[in-house]
Amino acid sequence: MGTIIGIDLGTSTTEAAVIKDGKPVMVVNPDKEIITPSAVGLDADENFVIGARAKAQYLLSPEHTAVEIKRKMGTDDTIRLGKRAYTPIALSAKLLEYVKTYASEYLGEEITRAVISVPAYFDDIQRQATVKAGMEAGLSVERIINEPTAAALSYGLLHLEEESHILVYDLGGGTFDVTLLEMFDGVLEVKASSGDNKLGGKDFDEKLVEWLNEQFMKQHGVDLRRDRYAMVKLKEEAERCKIALSTQDSFHVLVPMITEKKGKPLALDVTVTAAQFESLVEELLARTHRPIDVVLADSGILPSEIDRIILVGGSTRMPIVSKDIKNYLNIEPSKAVDPDFAVAEGAAIQAGIIQGSIRQEESILMTDVNPYTLGIRIMDGLTDERMSVIIPRNVTIPTTRSQVYYTCMDYQTEAHIEIYQGESEIVSSNHFLGEFIIGQIPARKSGAERIAVEFSYNINGMLAVKATVLSTGRDASVEIDMMQETEDSKGRIDVTGWKESSYAKQFRTIIRRVERVLKEPMTDDLFLRGELDDALYDLKEALVNEDLETAQEAEEDLLELLEEL
Ligand SMILES: Nc1ncnc2c1ncn2[C@@H]1O[C@H](COP(=O)(O)OP(=O)(O)OP(=O)(O)O)[C@@H](O)[C@H]1O
Ligand SMILES: [Mg+2]
Known part of the structure; x- marks a missing residue:
């Protein structure tokens, strides 16, 4: 079995990591970078270009380039690149295929297995779409992990003995997420999650764009919003300025020929101070407070009970973010994890746990929720189509649940246990997972024998089903790998x-x-x-x-x- 890599498939950027000597190590791409822009495009010869090359061509050829594909995952929307339309799954698959290729190159072995992270708020369909994208890229997706859980894991690996409430604050390119986790005895449990999926680094860029344009209008009486090329340049420059202001007090924005007026070139030439930037984005930071309140209320935790705040996402590199959190919660955020790498590292740690390359005593247990209802087919009145629920959806896993059933025919000596997942009461509308027969039931009148059916669902997506004849103790069982089950049982493609x-x-x-x-x-x-x-x-x-x-x-x-x- 080959190495499993961890992938943070982000809206703006994508990173991969792997466990070496018990520790996560980031994977380097062919551009010698760890961070790969999440962009996919078609070049002039209709060949796919991915990552930095695609991001670069976005400026010149936006109609042949897709960015922020992740926002469309799990929807029926398609994304047009030139003449053809692609599903979000197909384009995410291109991105993952690129990661798979460079990771294989970098690690010197063919990579075929991955753990991929998704936002905590992703629903089943979005998660399934992510798994499908992985499969289309030739990766067996061993596990989907929530991004905040992954971030907490990368922190937790080094701080196992701690018993604490951890708040993960993730401000990325386009989205803001807050999650509260509890860690005790090496178990990491998600307590509550909230966020704003329309708040991220892009909005900070936008504030600067507006302000720079106002300055330009004052100087030259020209509105750059009317010139598409100028706007593209302006946005790029605004992001550069924002990033620079994370480490310096002022930045000189200079674009010599941003547009022209009556045939004469005009320059954008403005100096922005960190203080000016701060007042421009005050309102954006204020918007982070409500999701924090929601998470605290939902988990019943007081701000004073938070032991650790972990910053994740490129946008938390802005010093004003830490300052705002300090003001709001009176806690200094931790610098213990790298905001750009924590999620990928956590996904790699999860991969290491699955693979056994992280030693048992260092291994962290995690809980998660079961996304689908699981049950068996039973006879009920007139129909033998009834779904009897054994593990309801959204139950915390790992979990073990059982139900007792009665024989339904006279002198019945065996029972077929058919296992399904899905939300319908009718099994044929649900997804069939597997079956087995429990035999040697003592031949008695209908209802005289009882059979206990037990489902155990573990964190790695394995479902073990056991049936026991209660009068004799005889049992039979089957194990189902749920991660493999997300592929359509008929090997269908996404249509x-x-x-x-x-x-x-x-x-x-x-x-x-x-x-x-x-x-x-x-x-x-x-x-x-x-x-x-x-x-x-x-x-x-x-x-x-x-x-x-x-x-x-x-x-x-x-x-x-x-x-x-
Ligand atoms: N030093 C920095 N200072 C300020 N902002 C930065 C810095 N470095 C990166 N960013 C911003 O971080 C954002 C990208 O963050 P990140 O890569 O964490 O996003 P993502 O995980 O792909 O997206 P999301 O979490 O929204 O799905 C961009 O808006 C970028 O401008
Ligand atoms: Mg992110």
Whole structure:
């Protein structure tokens, strides 16, 4: 089994790390940089360019370049690069493929396994989309880890003995997240999470852009917002200025030929002081307070009970951020972790725990929540389609839960245990995970024998299911790797982008009609239903591939099946 890497797949930047000699080490990309811009583009020859090259071409060719792909993960939106539209999953996969390639190069071994971090607020669909992107990039995603948990882990590895409440404050490029975790006996538990997904470094840049433009208008009577090229330059310069002001008291913004007036070039030439910048962004910092309050209230923790504040995200390098936190909570934020690397390091630590390359005594236990309801098929009155819930969704894992069931037929000597995940009460609408048979049940009247079914779901996504005949103690069991289960059991690709097909209009009505039928809770004929689902997928896949002939064939199949129903 090869090395598992940890990846922080960010909105603005992406980083990877790996465990060496028990400690996380950052992976260096071909540009000799640890930080890779999360940008994907097509060059003039329609070849993909990733990272710094893509970010550089964004200025010149925004219509061929995608940034902030992460914001669209889990949606049906597509992203246009030139003539073609791509799903967010496909473009994230390009980014991950790039990371996989340079990590393999850097580490001198083929990397095929990863732990990828996601924001704590990501829902199931966004998490699944992330796993799919990993798989499309040729990575087996061993685990999805929450970003704040990862950051706390990179802190926790060095401070295992501490019993503490840790507040992770993550101000990135486009989003702000606050999470409160509790650490005791080497167990790290997320207590509460909140944030603002429209607050980040970009907004700080924007404040400077507005202010610089005002200065320019005063000097030259020209509004730069009317000149697209000038705005691109201005934004770039504003970010540079902001970053410089993190370490110096003033910065001279100078762009010799930012625009022209009556054929004469005009220069942007303004000096910005740290104090000026501070007053410009005061209002943005004030917006961080509410999510902090929410997290404290939700976890029932007083500010005085916070033992440690960890800063994560490039934007926390601004000195005013620490100052504002100090003012608001009266706690000095810790400098113990690197704000740019903590999340990737934490993902690598998680990878190391899975792999056993972090020693047991250093290993930190984490809790997480189970994103789906898990249960088995049972007979209930007239139907044998009923889902009986054993582990409800959002229960903290690791967890073990069991239920006792009765035999439902006279002289029944075996029981089929079919395991499903999903939110429907009807098992055929849920996702089938696996099955096994428990035999040698004493032959007695219906309801006379009891069988306990126990589900144990651990932190690495393994679900162990055991059935025990209570009268004899005989048992049988099966283990399911939930991380492998996120791939569609039929090996399907993502076809949500069918709407972008040039033939979409022609097939829209039939697709809607079939989708309506499939949504109806119970159809008499489950076999037909499955056929219908398959044919619908075939049609969408054909549309994604712009294959009219196959699409027409699938349409005919669908019409026949509807007829039969
Ligand atoms: N020294 C610095 N001073 C101020 N801001 C900085 C500094 N270095 C980086 N930044 C800002 O940090 C932001 C990028 O942060 P980061 O890489 O943590 O974001 P991300 O994790 O990709 O995005 P998100 O967390 O929103 O998903 C950018 O807005 C960048 O301008
Ligand atoms: Mg981030």
